[in-house]
Amino acid sequence: MVHDTPGAGGGAAGGADGTGSDIGWADTVRFRLPPGWAVDVEEHEGQPVGTFRPPPPAAGVLRLVTDRVVPRPESGGVAGTLREMAVRFVRPQDPRAGDRSVESRADGAVIAQAMMRTQEDGRAETHYLWLVGANRSDGAAVAMFSFALPGLMDGDESCAEMLGRIDDAIRNAEIL
16 A cells, blocks of 8 residues: 555655655555655465566566564564564575674664575576564564665666665664
8 A cells, every 4th residue: 555645545656745655565564665666566476565666767676575473482472583584584594695684673673684696587686685573462563575676787876876765764664
């Protein structure tokens, strides 16, 4: 669901002040995209995936899935579950992944981040990955983001600027 500033409805044309669009997804996360991003929904393995594409000529696609997890008794509660999910998310044994970090925000949310170089249908891609999770009354609530960028665009100055804006939006995402 996209909201152009507070209120209902709307496309992804940007807020009234031109600074972007508020995105709420699956009653789990709310964040603000830069102006002009196209919003759509894909289905992967029966699960809806939010897709967000920057305005042309920019390349790449941001994907979002969310989950709510009830901790297992032996997991150390919600905090232990979030930590375990964050560490698994950054794929410590996967040689394709790098630039891994797991940290806590001031509000207690956990942020995990990694970068992965892959081959998708014969094309080199770089995937920037984020997991933002928080303790909620019904357990751990998490939002998992992936920004896929053609490998030949990785490192381009315009892409670096866009990635900075995406990173800021995700780091400031509100877990509901």
